[in-house]
Amino acid sequence: MRATRTLAxxxxxxCGxxxxxxxxxxxxxxxxxRAFVADGALFGDKVVIVSPLPQATSDLASMVLDPVRLQESLLAAVRREAASAEREGYRSLRVLHHVTSDGSAEGPEGLLRCELDLEEFAADSGALVVCAYQGGDWDASTLENARCVxxxxxxxxxxxxxxxxxRTGKDGWTVNGVIDADGASAFGAILGTLLRQTATVRLLCHGLDFLDAAGMSALAGAAGRLHDRKVVLEGTNETVxxxxxxxxYADPSVAVVMAP
Incomplete structure (x- = not known):
């Protein structure tokens, strides 16, 4: 079972x-x-570095990908490298994703989609993924959205x-913590991104302590923004x-199902 934690x-x-x-x-x-990259050799992992500065990293990894020059999504690229690593006998794939505010053409929505893809990829494949954010001119909301996933x-x-x-398992996402006015915008953006990819988003909410008015508005708004979309929250506490x-909000017209 995956769990959140802070690393020293x-x-x-x-793995994962x-x-x-x-x-x-x-x-x-x-x-x-450097230690994360070097440990690839120690543990038998294939190392992939995704960086807008490929010339500075070409001697440190099995594969270096320039995100601006990719002819496919980053998810497709790392999945391909993971399949290659398995065929070649590596333990796993080790990805260093170097993200700069001026090194991506994706924009905030594309970056959030990319991070959700990488989260799903890491959870489902057991890959080790580090996203190193660099630069002093990040939009605060863009960085907060990325941190939350x-x-x-x-x-x-x-x-x-x-x-x-x-990510939790193959068909759901865990939500924990408190979603209040400070986090409502990020929560709505994350849900909107997920709902654009699947008709029903399943959220496991055993660790969701509270959802305030702003959080509830963001949830209902994201669920109703696209036709035939639904959010299912399981394990919500009595207060929520x-x-x-x-x-x-407990109305059939709101495309949200909330269950204990």
Whole structure:
């Protein structure tokens, strides 16, 4: 069972982990991530580095991918490399995803979709994925959305967000923490991205402590934005269910099912 945790160093990254590492603008991504890359040889993992600076990393990995030049989605590329790693006898795939605010043409929505894809890929395949965010001019909401879909964070500086959404099994996502006015926008963006890919999004909410008015509005809005979409929340506590009912959302016209 995957669980959220904060890592002291990249030495602690294990199979199935999807780690958010926040770097200062002056940090050298390879200096900060060298141990993670080098451990590929120690554990028998194939190493893939995704970076807009491929010339600086070409001697450190089995494969270097420039995200701007990819002719396919990043998910398709890492899946292909994972299949290749299995055929070649590696234990797993080890991915360092170097993300810069000026090195991607995806935009905020594309970046969130990419991170959700990588989260699903890590959980389902057992790959080790570290996303190293660098640059000082990130839009705050873009960075917050990305942080919320990483179950693992590095060090004390990138303290875990108030809530997290991460992959559980083959057909669901776990939500934990508190979704209030500060996190409602991120929650709505994450749900909207998931709902564009599947008609029914299943959320396991045993660790969801509270959902305030802003969070409920974001949930209902995301579920109703596209035709024939639905969000199913399982394992919600009594407080969350009561607040939902008293706020008038427990109505068949709202495409949300909330269950204990």
């Amino acid at each position: 160093t990249l030495d602690e990254v294990g 982990d999807h780690v958010c590492q926040l770097l200062d603008p002056a940090d050298d991504v390879m200096d900060r991530s 990483h179950p693992h964070h590095l060090g004390s500086r990138p303290a875990s967000p108030s809530f997290q959404v991460y 269910r009561l607040a939902w009912e008293l706020s008038g």
